[in-house]
Amino acid sequence: MFSERIVxxxxxxxxxxxMFEQGNILKKKYxxxxxxxxxxxxxxxxxxxxxINDLKKxxxxxxxxxxxANAGYPDVREKIAAYMKKExxxxxxxxxxxxxxxxxxxxxITMCSILNPGDEVIVIAPFFGEYxxxxxxxxxxIVRVPSIPGTFQLDVPAIExxxxxxxxxxxxxxxxxxxGAVYTEESLKALNVVLEEAEKKNGNAIYVVSDEPYVKIVYxxxxxxxxxxxFKNSIVVNSFSKSLALPGExxxxxxxxxxxxxxxxxxxxxxxxxxxxxxxxxxxxxxxVAAEHLDDVAGLDAYKExxxxxxxxxxxxxxECEKPQGAFYLFPKAPIENDVEFCNRAINHxxxxxxxxxxxxxxxxxxxxCVSMETIKNSKESFAAxxxxx
Amino acid sequence: MFSERIVxxxxxxxxxxxMFEQGNILKKKYxxxxxxxxxxxxxxxxxxxxxINDLKKxxxxxxxxxxxANAGYPDVREKIAAYMKKExxxxxxxxxxxxxxxxxxxxxITMCSILNPGDEVIVIAPFFGEYxxxxxxxxxxIVRVPSIPGTFQLDVPAIExxxxxxxxxxxxxxxxxxxGAVYTEESLKALNVVLEEAEKKNGNAIYVVSDEPYVKIVYxxxxxxxxxxxFKNSIVVNSFSKSLALPGExxxxxxxxxxxxxxxxxxxxxxxxxxxxxxxxxxxxxxxVAAEHLDDVAGLDAYKExxxxxxxxxxxxxxECEKPQGAFYLFPKAPIENDVEFCNRAINHxxxxxxxxxxxxxxxxxxxxCVSMETIKNSKESFAAxxxxx
Numbered sequence: 001m002f003s004e005r006i007v008x009x010x011x012x013x014x015x016x017x018x019m020f021e022q023g024n025i026l027k028k029k030y031x032x033x034x035x036x037x038x039x040x041x042x043x044x045x046x047x048x049x050x051x052i053n054d055l056k057k058x059x060x061x062x063x064x065x066x067x068x069a070n071a072g073y074p075d076v077r078e079k080i081a082a083y084m085k086k087e088x089x090x091x092x093x094x095x096x097x098x099x100x101x102x103x104x105x106x107x108x109i110t111m112c113s114i115l116n117p118g119d120e121v122i123v124i125a126p127f128f129g130e131y132x133x134x135x136x137x138x139x140x141x142i143v144r145v146p147s148i149p150g151t152f153q154l155d156v157p158a159i160e161x162x163x164x165x166x167x168x169x170x171x172x173x174x175x176x177x178x179x180g181a182v183y184t185e186e187s188l189k190a191l192n193v194v195l196e197e198a199e200k201k202n203g204n205a206i207y208v209v210s211d212e213p214y215v216k217i218v219y220x221x222x223x224x225x226x227x228x229x230x231f232k233n234s235i236v237v238n239s240f241s242k243s244l245a246l247p248g249e250x251x252x253x254x255x256x257x258x259x260x261x262x263x264x265x266x267x268x269x270x271x272x273x274x275x276x277x278x279x280x281x282x283x284x285x286x287x288x289v290a291a292e293h294l295d296d297v298a299g300l301d302a303y304k305e306x307x308x309x310x311x312x313x314x315x316x317x318x319x320e321c322e323k324p325q326g327a328f329y330l331f332p333k334a335p336i337e338n339d340v341e342f343c344n345r346a347i348n349h350x351x352x353x354x355x356x357x358x359x360x361x362x363x364x365x366x367x368x369x370c371v372s373m374e375t376i377k378n379s380k381e382s383f384a385a386x387x388x389x390x
Numbered sequence: 391m392f393s394e395r396i397v398x399x400x401x402x403x404x405x406x407x408x409m410f411e412q413g414n415i416l417k418k419k420y421x422x423x424x425x426x427x428x429x430x431x432x433x434x435x436x437x438x439x440x441x442i443n444d445l446k447k448x449x450x451x452x453x454x455x456x457x458x459a460n461a462g463y464p465d466v467r468e469k470i471a472a473y474m475k476k477e478x479x480x481x482x483x484x485x486x487x488x489x490x491x492x493x494x495x496x497x498x499i500t501m502c503s504i505l506n507p508g509d510e511v512i513v514i515a516p517f518f519g520e521y522x523x524x525x526x527x528x529x530x531x532i533v534r535v536p537s538i539p540g541t542f543q544l545d546v547p548a549i550e551x552x553x554x555x556x557x558x559x560x561x562x563x564x565x566x567x568x569x570g571a572v573y574t575e576e577s578l579k580a581l582n583v584v585l586e587e588a589e590k591k592n593g594n595a596i597y598v599v600s601d602e603p604y605v606k607i608v609y610x611x612x613x614x615x616x617x618x619x620x621f622k623n624s625i626v627v628n629s630f631s632k633s634l635a636l637p638g639e640x641x642x643x644x645x646x647x648x649x650x651x652x653x654x655x656x657x658x659x660x661x662x663x664x665x666x667x668x669x670x671x672x673x674x675x676x677x678x679v680a681a682e683h684l685d686d687v688a689g690l691d692a693y694k695e696x697x698x699x700x701x702x703x704x705x706x707x708x709x710e711c712e713k714p715q716g717a718f719y720l721f722p723k724a725p726i727e728n729d730v731e732f733c734n735r736a737i738n739h740x741x742x743x744x745x746x747x748x749x750x751x752x753x754x755x756x757x758x759x760c761v762s763m764e765t766i767k768n769s770k771e772s773f774a775a776x777x778x779x780x
Contacts, residue, residue, distance in 0.1 A: 107668065249455050279494070
């Protein structure tokens with residue numbers, strides 16, 4: 001009756017969203033303070049006060065809420081180009097930037113613009129499950145290449161093996177959701193050598209699509225290598241959702257490396273897809289405000305404190321876990337092979353976790369630690385009791 | 391190199407957007423005050439002051455900018471359901487409402503949810519050209535049925551002839567863009583009889599997808615018949631873009647008639663498509679604000695004054711034109727058969743018009759009169775001079 005493809009997909013759903021709803025059921029039953037919900041990467045700090053003030057300021061500015069060009073406000077695109085140039089050394093101009101309705105929209109229009117049916121897109125497991133839709137909707141095929149267990153760094157020789165004449169793109173996501181890993185500059189440069197050789201051999205470009213919502217959420221003095229500076233054929237999808245703590249507002253941008261052959265045609269394609277897929281333009285008010293806060297990051301110290309506290313609890317209660325240097329996730333090893341069963345058993349302890357299987361990496365589970373310190377501290381007993389079951 | 395389908399479509403573009411950009415070129419050359427740009431339906435009133443005030447109020451409310459359920463804030467959905475129930479008499483609940491990132495998004499996820507490859511969707515010409523993308527992206531095929539020339543009312547017998555076993559939906563858009571026609575209750579009821587008979591004969595539902603951005607922009611005491619009250623299998627795509635004059639903010643909703651068989655599955659499909667196509671959720675701040683202004687409409691008196699003034703000018707300078715009762719467009723007959731050539735010739739008089747061909751209805755042209763009264767008054771000489779050429 002309805003779309004068979006869509007109705008057939010409904011049962012699959014999103015592992016994260018399913019646990020998010022499971023958490024809400026538990027909270028109704030036991031009270032929110034008695035549930036330790038680590039399911040959703042929903043930044044808990046409020047946006048910076050200066051962002052709120054700018055929202056109020058721009059809200060009343062005449063003309064701000066009207067249609068603008070599908071690519072976004074020209075002054076906003078120029079500001080972002082200048083920022084990208086400063087950060088990467090690459091000669092971005094406003095013509096290389098398109099404002100989008102969230103990073104999901106950015107990835108969707110990118111895949112719509114570059115993929116032909118049957119094209120392959122390499123993703124590094126563990127990976128954000130929604131990539132399957134963004135690629136599959138446009139006839140592309142996901143090819144999973146596991147990262148190195150434990151460190152979750154790039155396994156460059158494995159990527160090299162996965163490349164063939166059909167490879168159109170590779171999605172990078174560093175700092176990574178769910179592992180928190182920040183890919184090293186060395187590994188990225190090695191990957192670039194592999195990609196350039198494959199491009200020469202196969203005679204076509206392999207685009208590096210860099211999904212960077214967590215690029216500013218890093219700890220311990222780590223610096224995330226600039227993807228645009230390393231890869232000529234790079235398309236960066238940035239996001240204000242996490243850096244400004246406003247994921248519900250859907251405001252982000254895509255930056256097309258000016259070194260891409262026919263970069264102007266790619267920009268036209270992105271703008272066309274933005275329009276015809278129904279995004280039309282990124283929300284006007286938030287475009288103007290985000291452009292004033294390109295260097296800001298909300299809640300970084302609080303995230304670090306929580307990472308450290310939750311990591312300590314996991315180690316003390318007997319879990320195996322890396323201490324990641326980015327994002328707001330931990331990705332410990334499940335004490336049993338079946339991580340889905342492990343997460344289901346955790347529910348009995350009012351712990352809401354997401355299985356690694358949901359990220360294409362069985363045997364692990366994800367904790368989003370953008371929750372209160374109180375929740376983290378109070379969860380210790382539950383983690384201990386859960387661990388003892390195995 | 392990129393998507394062949396997309397790159398192949400780039401030349402086609404949007405007739406409206408192309409003229410919008412043509413207008414900007416003219417303005418740079420001759421000065422904005424010397425160009426009469428009727429290309430884009432970009433509401434020129436500012437949003438109501440009460441809307442701006444609510445934006446400022448909600449901007450600082452804790453938690454407002456976070457992720458919420460993909461369907462939108464539950465309280466917002468409840469408020470809209472109550473409003474829809476009041477307006478239509480149909481028993482809508484919050485579970486029948488999904489908040490979307492603009493009407494374009496609403497149409498896109500609706501087509502994604504209902505269409506199987508090869509399904510046909512009837513559109514009434516003249517029609518908004520973007521429908522082609524929203525239908526074609528999901529394997530559907532547009533079937534054009536012209537409205538009655540001059541009045542642009544539904545030609546129900548012609549629609550009946552166009553229906554076959556592959557017909558999955560019909561898109562209605564009343565008040566119509568570009569003609570401004572408001573479909574009569576009588577014609578809609580006659581259409582309902584035709585659809586119900588076809589559904590019985592073919593054994594499957596034909597969904598009435600009602601694109602209603604202009605439902606509140608009506609004049610002369612006309613009331614737009616409630617689509618949900620007439621058609622059981624109706625999906626209403628409403629919009630705040632025009633009623634609150636904030637088209638750049640992308641905030642709208644879809645209301646699924648609870649009488650649709652398996653309406654809950656359709657809702658799940660819409661929510662799934664909203665997520666996986668990359669919309670994720672409608673912007674949070676604007677959800678909260680829009681829900682406080684369901685009865686408001688910005689600039690109605692000004693639109694009426696402009697409609698009357700521009701209509702007078704067209705009649706006085708020798709054009710054939712209906713006086714429409716809705717939206718903010720006039721759709722006069724082109725003095726020559728070739729409406730595209732006519733619009734190109736208009737450029738020489740610094741008049742920016744959009745050809746009827748862009749709306750699947752050659753021989754006419756569209757004027758968006760959401761421009762200043764000064765622009766309208768000053769355009770008279772140009773209209774007269776253009777008319778004299780033919």
